[in-house]
Amino acid sequence: MILLKLFWSFFQIGLFSIGGGYAAMPLIQNQVVDIHPWLSMAQFADIMAIAEMTPGPIAINAATFVGIRVAGLVGAIVATLGCVTPSCAIVMALAFAYHRFRGMGIVQGILAALRPAMIAMIASAGLSLLIMAVYGQRALPGDLLSFDGVAVAIFLAGFIALRRWKPNPLYVMAGSGVLGVILYALL
Amino acid sequence: MAGALLTVLGTVLPPLVIISIVSLFYQAFRESVVANWALSGMLCGVAAVVLDVVINMAQGVIRQKRILPLVIMVASFVALRYFSVNILVVILACALIGAADTLRQERRRAA
Numbered sequence: 150m151i152l153l154k155l156f157w158s159f160f161q162i163g164l165f166s167i168g169g170g171y172a173a174m175p176l177i178q179n180q181v182v183d184i185h186p187w188l189s190m191a192q193f194a195d196i197m198a199i200a201e202m203t204p205g206p207i208a209i210n211a212a213t214f215v216g217i218r219v220a221g222l223v224g225a226i227v228a229t230l231g232c233v234t235p236s237c238a239i240v241m242a243l244a245f246a247y248h249r250f251r252g253m254g255i256v257q258g259i260l261a262a263l264r265p266a267m268i269a270m271i272a273s274a275g276l277s278l279l280i281m282a283v284y285g286q287r288a289l290p291g292d293l294l295s296f297d298g299v300a301v302a303i304f305l306a307g308f309i310a311l312r313r314w315k316p317n318p319l320y321v322m323a324g325s326g327v328l329g330v331i332l333y334a335l336l
Numbered sequence: 337m338a339g340a341l342l343t344v345l346g347t348v349l350p351p352l353v354i355i356s357i358v359s360l361f362y363q364a365f366r367e368s369v370v371a372n373w374a375l376s377g378m379l380c381g382v383a384a385v386v387l388d389v390v391i392n393m394a395q396g397v398i399r400q401k402r403i404l405p406l407v408i409m410v411a412s413f414v415a416l417r418y419f420s421v422n423i424l425v426v427i428l429a430c431a432l433i434g435a436a437d438t439l440r441q442e443r444r445r446a447a
Contacts, residue, residue, distance in 0.1 A: 165427050171389055175416075180422045195366075198378040199358055201385060205351025213355035214341055214362075225356060237344060255438050262434025265409035266426055268393045273416045274384035282379040300380050307384035318385040322378055329377015330370055 151220050152227045155290060159212045159231035166208055168215050168267045173208035175274035181215050188215060190287040194278055208232050222245065279304065299332045404437060 158180040166173035174197065181187040188196065191263035209229055216228030280289055282304060283296045306328065307321045365371045393399040397405045408430055 159407070161424070165424065167427075171386060174386070175423060194379050194382075195362075195375060198375060198382045199355070201382045202378065203351065203354050203358065205347070205354070209348055209351045210355050211351050214359050217356060217359045222356065225352060229352055231347060233344055237340070254423035254442065255435050258438025258441075259431045259434040261405070262408055262430045262437065263427065264393075265397050265405040265414040266430040268390060268397060269409050269412035270416060270423060271386065271393070272390045272413055275383060275390055278379065278386060279383040282376070282383050292391065300376065303377050304384050307381045308388060311384055311388040312391075318388075321385055322381040325377040325381030325384070326374040327377070329375070329380070330373045333373035333376065334370075336390070 151225065154185065154218055155219060155224055155228045156231035159208070159216075160234060162208055162212075163232040164235035167263050170207065170276075170325045171266045173206070173211070175270035177208065177211045178277065181211070185220050190277070190281055190329055191285075194281040197278060198322070281307045293330065299329075299336060303328045303332065404433075410435065 159333075162173055162176045162180055166176055178193055178258050182190055196211055196214045197207070199214070200207045203210060209232055210336035212228035212232045213225045216223075218224075220227070277287065281287060283300045284290055285297065303325045307325050310316060310324075311318070311321055365375075368427065394409065397409055411429065412426050415426055
């Protein structure tokens with residue numbers, strides 16, 4: 150039963166993460182934090198940081214991590230399968246139907262409308278991560294000034310570096326990890 | 337077909353192995369003070385990376401100079417963030433809007 154739930158959750162994540170990459174993030178949060186009690190928001194934030202540092206798609210990384218915690222290695226495999234099944238099926242169907250497909254205009258229209266919605270979803274998930282990083286909790290606290298100064302400084306440093314020099318995000322992740330160790334040790 | 341399946345396996349296997357190992361050490365990792373500092377820093381880093389990506393993507397939408405995508409973007413954000421609308425509802429609603437918009441444009445072109 151738990152395996153079925155895992156499969157279905159990650160099936161939905163795989164099915165709806167249109168646009169790839171970060172599009173999976175808000176869906177994963179929705180499935181494994183909001184709908185199912187599989188991860189706390191803090192653990193979700195951890196796995197997003199880990200997924201950013203390790204190779205492979207975010208959704209596969211999350212599927213493995215959640216699957217193992219919930220139902221061991223079998224859980225990891227089932228969740229990963231759930232995650233890749235929709236895109237395999239869709240891409241194969243498209244490959245077979247490509248030449249006869251006439252409703253392409255509609256499909257493109259749907260994708261064009263989904264793109265801005267996906268951006269909004271990623272923005273919302275990104276804000277949740279930022280609030281988690283800066284306040285150490287999921288929702289904004291009543292006292293907005295109770296933020297973690299070190300966290301704000303690391304975020305701003307990373308953000309400004311990204312906007313100005315467009316470095317590989319991996320360097321930003323590694324740099325903010327090192328900054329974290331140095332600044333928290335000193336302060 | 338075999339090629340497709342092998343490719344999928346090749347994409348899936350490395351992260352599966354790596355994250356399995358990471359999750360073995362996760363608990364110990366979380367209890368180590370230094371690792372916690374690094375992870376807290378990396379959380380700020382990932383927030384910066386995600387918001388940077390969002391800004392780049394949003395600029396693409398703004399540059400299209402079309403009203404509908406802008407409205408969809410703002411309305412989806414407000415619906416998700418401030419009205420806790422289910423994420424799948426937002427996706428389906430936007431898919432319907434996209435289909436309707438395409439049909440409307442095609443009809444106008446035909447007329």
